[in-house]
Amino acid sequence: MNDHTHFLAELRRRGAVEIRRVVFRHNRTRLLSISKDRVTLNAHACFLSAPPEVLDAVARFVTADPRTAAHRRAVAALRAWPGVEAGLSAARAERPARSPARAAESSGSPEQRSFLRELYARLNASRFGGRLPGELPIRVSHRMARRLGQVRFAGESVSGRAAGAARGGAAPGPGAAAPAAGERRIQEIALSADLFLEGNDRELLDTMLHEMSHVEAFLLHGHRGHGAIWRTVARRVECEARACTRKRVRRRPRGTRAPGRVPANLL
Numbered sequence: 286m287n288d289h290t291h292f293l294a295e296l297r298r299r300g301a302v303e304i305r306r307v308v309f310r311h312n313r314t315r316l317l318s319i320s321k322d323r324v325t326l327n328a329h330a331c332f333l334s335a336p337p338e339v340l341d342a343v344a345r346f347v348t349a350d351p352r353t354a355a356h357r358r359a360v361a362a363l364r365a366w367p368g369v370e371a372g373l374s375a376a377r378a379e380r381p382a383r384s385p386a387r388a389a390e391s392s393g394s395p396e397q398r399s400f401l402r403e404l405y406a407r408l409n410a411s412r413f414g415g416r417l418p419g420e421l422p423i424r425v426s427h428r429m430a431r432r433l434g435q436v437r438f439a440g441e442s443v444s445g446r447a448a449g450a451a452r453g454g455a456a457p458g459p460g461a462a463a464p465a466a467g468e469r470r471i472q473e474i475a476l477s478a479d480l481f482l483e484g485n486d487r488e489l490l491d492t493m494l495h496e497m498s499h500v501e502a503f504l505l506h507g508h509r510g511h512g513a514i515w516r517t518v519a520r521r522v523e524c525e526a527r528a529c530t531r532k533r534v535r536r537r538p539r540g541t542r543a544p545g546r547v548p549a550n551l552l
């Protein structure tokens with residue numbers, strides 16, 4: 286019996302009988318995931334050397350309902366096993382992260398990008414009545430020092446959402462003429478990478494609604510900034526109708542890596 290078959294047999298012996306296949310991966314962060322059809326377990330290669338009690342936890346991770354305390358205990362037990370950290374570090378050493386310069390220019394992890402695409406589409410349907418474009422470029426910015434998000438209109442002007450009361454969103458200069466409806470386009474929505482930090486999930490949702498309100502106010506009314514038209518939209522979609530949030534938002538310390546996580550339950 287090779288290691289793979291042995292591992293699978295051990296899991297099935299512990300009750301994870303739906304699993305038919307285990308694929309071992311040298312991931313940098315992800316430990317375990319189950320395929321949609323629940324037949325394949327993707328497991329970090331570190332689990333090939335897992336002792337029996339860690340195999341117990343892997344089996345519980347597979348069999349327990351993710352909403353239960355049993356599942357959370359399984360995750361905690363997995364994380365507590367020293368082999369996990371060793372395995373992840375080894376994978377990171379094998380495949381080093383991109384250079385800081387590249388990272389700064391990147392637009393979030395693939396998971397974050399698909400998460401934001403899906404979030405945008407769902408909010409467009411559920412809160413904006415499908416009024417917004419079906420798709421817009423959405424970027425995760427690693428460089429926003431104070432802002433949480435911004436919309437870039439085709440042209441130059443930007444409406445930003447600042448953290449804290451010290452700074453308002455940048456309004457267009459005086460006399461900026463609104464283009465005719467047919468010419469209005471949105472270049473992109475950008476959100477601060479810090480919104481993906483643990484504890485910021487509500488602010489991530491609120492900032493997305495804030496920026497999407499700018500999209501509607503601009504595309505439908507030629508309105509930029511945080512005036513009455515924008516506030517009406519913001520209130521209708523139930524986000525905080527202010528340029529600067531009054532909530533506390535966690536920021537990462539300067540020079541530290543941006544989080545790669547996505548919220549588990551935002552919708």
Ligand SMILES: [Zn+2]
Nearest residue numbers: 444445446454
């Ligand atoms: Zn704004």
